[in-house]
Amino acid sequence: MPTKIEKDSITGQETTGHEWDGLKELNTPLPKWWLYTFYATILFAAVWVVLYPAIPVQGWTGLTGWTARGALPAQMDAERARQAPMLARLREVSAEQIAADPELRGFALAGGRVGFANNCAGCHGAGGQGASGGFPSLADDDWLWGGSFEAIHTTISHGVRAGESDEERGIAMPAFLATGMLTQAQINDTADFVLSLSGRSADPAAVTRGRELYAENCASCHGDGGEGNRDMGAPRLNDQIWLYGGDRASVVRSIAYSRAGVMPAWRGRLDPAMINMITVYVHALGGGE
Amino acid sequence: MNQIAPERPKVDKKPEPSLYASHQKVQPRAVKGRVRNIKWAVLVVLLALYYVVPWFRWDRGPGVPDQAVLVDISHARLFFLWIELWPQEVYFLTGALVLGAIGLFAVTSLYGRLWCGFTCPQTVWTDLFMWVERRIEGDRNARIKLDQGAKDGRWWKLKLSKHAAWLFIAMATGGAWIMYFNDAPTVTWAMLTGQASLTVYGFFALFTATTYVLAGAAREQVCTYMCPWPRFQGAMLDDNSLVVTYRDWRGEPRGKPDAAHGDCVDCKACVHVCPTGIDIRDGQQLECIGCGLCVDACDDVMAKLGRDKGLIAFETLKNLAASQAAVAGMAPGPARNAAGMAARVPQKKIRPRTLIYAGVIMGVVALMLGAWMLRATLTLSVERDRAPLFVQLSDGGIRNGYTLKLANKTRGEDLHLALVLDGPQGLSLTVQDAMEDAAGRPILTTRDDGITQWRALVTAPPGLRLRDSTPITFRLVDGSGRTLVTQHSAFMGPRR
Numbered sequence: 015m016p017t018k019i020e021k022d023s024i025t026g027q028e029t030t031g032h033e034w035d036g037l038k039e040l041n042t043p044l045p046k047w048w049l050y051t052f053y054a055t056i057l058f059a060a061v062w063v064v065l066y067p068a069i070p071v072q073g074w075t076g077l078t079g080w081t082a083r084g085a086l087p088a089q090m091d092a093e094r095a096r097q098a099p100m101l102a103r104l105r106e107v108s109a110e111q112i113a114a115d116p117e118l119r120g121f122a123l124a125g126g127r128v129g130f131a132n133n134c135a136g137c138h139g140a141g142g143q144g145a146s147g148g149f150p151s152l153a154d155d156d157w158l159w160g161g162s163f164e165a166i167h168t169t170i171s172h173g174v175r176a177g178e179s180d181e182e183r184g185i186a187m188p189a190f191l192a193t194g195m196l197t198q199a200q201i202n203d204t205a206d207f208v209l210s211l212s213g214r215s216a217d218p219a220a221v222t223r224g225r226e227l228y229a230e231n232c233a234s235c236h237g238d239g240g241e242g243n244r245d246m247g248a249p250r251l252n253d254q255i256w257l258y259g260g261d262r263a264s265v266v267r268s269i270a271y272s273r274a275g276v277m278p279a280w281r282g283r284l285d286p287a288m289i290n291m292i293t294v295y296v297h298a299l300g301g302g303e
Numbered sequence: 304m305n306q307i308a309p310e311r312p313k314v315d316k317k318p319e320p321s322l323y324a325s326h327q328k329v330q331p332r333a334v335k336g337r338v339r340n341i342k343w344a345v346l347v348v349l350l351a352l353y354y355v356v357p358w359f360r361w362d363r364g365p366g367v368p369d370q371a372v373l374v375d376i377s378h379a380r381l382f383f384l385w386i387e388l389w390p391q392e393v394y395f396l397t398g399a400l401v402l403g404a405i406g407l408f409a410v411t412s413l414y415g416r417l418w419c420g421f422t423c424p425q426t427v428w429t430d431l432f433m434w435v436e437r438r439i440e441g442d443r444n445a446r447i448k449l450d451q452g453a454k455d456g457r458w459w460k461l462k463l464s465k466h467a468a469w470l471f472i473a474m475a476t477g478g479a480w481i482m483y484f485n486d487a488p489t490v491t492w493a494m495l496t497g498q499a500s501l502t503v504y505g506f507f508a509l510f511t512a513t514t515y516v517l518a519g520a521a522r523e524q525v526c527t528y529m530c531p532w533p534r535f536q537g538a539m540l541d542d543n544s545l546v547v548t549y550r551d552w553r554g555e556p557r558g559k560p561d562a563a564h565g566d567c568v569d570c571k572a573c574v575h576v577c578p579t580g581i582d583i584r585d586g587q588q589l590e591c592i593g594c595g596l597c598v599d600a601c602d603d604v605m606a607k608l609g610r611d612k613g614l615i616a617f618e619t620l621k622n623l624a625a626s627q628a629a630v631a632g633m634a635p636g637p638a639r640n641a642a643g644m645a646a647r648v649p650q651k652k653i654r655p656r657t658l659i660y661a662g663v664i665m666g667v668v669a670l671m672l673g674a675w676m677l678r679a680t681l682t683l684s685v686e687r688d689r690a691p692l693f694v695q696l697s698d699g700g701i702r703n704g705y706t707l708k709l710a711n712k713t714r715g716e717d718l719h720l721a722l723v724l725d726g727p728q729g730l731s732l733t734v735q736d737a738m739e740d741a742a743g744r745p746i747l748t749t750r751d752d753g754i755t756q757w758r759a760l761v762t763a764p765p766g767l768r769l770r771d772s773t774p775i776t777f778r779l780v781d782g783s784g785r786t787l788v789t790q791h792s793a794f795m796g797p798r799r
Contacts (some may be wrong), residue, residue, distance in 0.1 A: 143687070153691055153704065253698065254695060254696070254699040300758075302448045
């Protein structure tokens, strides 16, 4: 800082005291209105910091006590209030009735898409495509427990083997090797027969041996011709869709150690209207019956 | 830095020059004349259009706004007489803006700043505000005296009435702007009875404030400091453009009306009437909006002196130079005036610049007309499912899902159209929740002026061997078998 204010000899203007290569910078102040606007913004910021949670310190909420998180419930309540009449209607009617009403259907498909993404897509995939390892596709034409509106609604509400209520879909297949019901050789033969049901390549001799074993151990649930049984959630064995894999090793493993996928029950966790909306959405994915 | 600076030359100490000249209020004098009359006529027509257009009705049938010009933001529609635009057709607006810009360039290259001086909203409203000011406070001299005098009762009375009148006009202006975006009678009634939304009142206040500030206080400062147009108008003008010009070859030297001087008597009438406060005799300058009021003022003085009009005139710079060359060395007087005028040639209107502008204008008009003629009133969009790409069915078949969105931009009857799939033999098509016609084809119904959404499923039977991606086409067919819309997509399957 210069100790003495220096004046430029040509213009008579004060200099700032800064000099570059013999050129001295003139001290030319900014316009007053500009400065006052600048000062006003500083004042505004100071007031803002005191009133609002602008300092990143634990527990500092500002004098107003306002927080974005605190404001959220009110916004959520307003949004819920806006949707309440529609949701009330969606609670009262069945999924089938929703699908028949264009207005309700549009709302349910939009809401169901979000509900599905939040609750179901983790296992069943974003588009209901399913995943290997026992997560069924919801977009195909094969349903373990039925693909009607009512069946889908029941599955979502009570889950599968969730231990939630008596109504649940709880039947599981025995583990034939682990429980000693069949020997490994018998299981291998049964597997060959099961593969033959859907026209897959299998050892003819083993198929013949497996036919008897299948009739004794499997047919009561999976049907004589492998047509499945939806009351028990027993998959069809004579089609091309294999939840746990359709190669010989996978089938052998399924018979030996059993497969019993679990889906949580959503009744009590989700609003009945949301269950209805997800039902309509899942039905519309392509596999609904 | 301790080195000794070379001694600077000592100069006369002038008063410290301010780098910020404070604003000098421009107090234009009233003027009568041909240009002024044209300006009044343009002002009346433009203001009348602005205030009246939202009230024009246009019967579009039930459920549709009956306003001839309406920007319906909440329903995402733009209504202009018989034209109704959807948001995705906003390029027509772009085309109109391009036409406006090139039209402005073309007019400027021919006739100078007609836009600035006659039709620009800033000019029109400032002119209106100045008229009000003149009616209340009097003309230039009275206003200057009023501003310099004491702030007595009369001062307060005049100033308050002026600002009240300005505020009223500003409110009418802001209010009318709202009506272009809402049903005019409804929103007017709502605003008057205090039932309009906060948004409406907010925008009303905003447009009222901007009108009041820009036309009442900022005035010529908008043209000289805020508006970008004067900055690049120089590129539109050339020697053949008509600009407001002082014929210095005729006027100089200024002074007494005698034989030793030119025609300019230095009465400063041209300066006093100028709404931007410049002296046109200094030559072309950025602040000149080309309104020509100085032409009227000077013609008036010339008439009183018994001299020819046109000392200040709309003239090309080419002719100005030609006249100057012709009178070089001549003494002031009628002979010099005649020689200067004789040297002028008619304005050259057809030049590369104007031809290019005309070409661009015709090109854009042709593009817009073509786009309008070929505008599809029915569009189909097909979005193929991405998760899953395809679904394996229990019989070994493959199925793809598609979301169809059918937009019907016409008003009137719903359309019932059959959806047809063109692709490899064997592919079958179903549409969820759709009725079927006698031939088993799904029938899609379109809501008029709306979008309907459908979910289509295309299935390949087990035996059909396809590549992993097969082109397919959806067609919408009307009752007479005519294809209205075609949309291409693909059918995906496992890699083989």
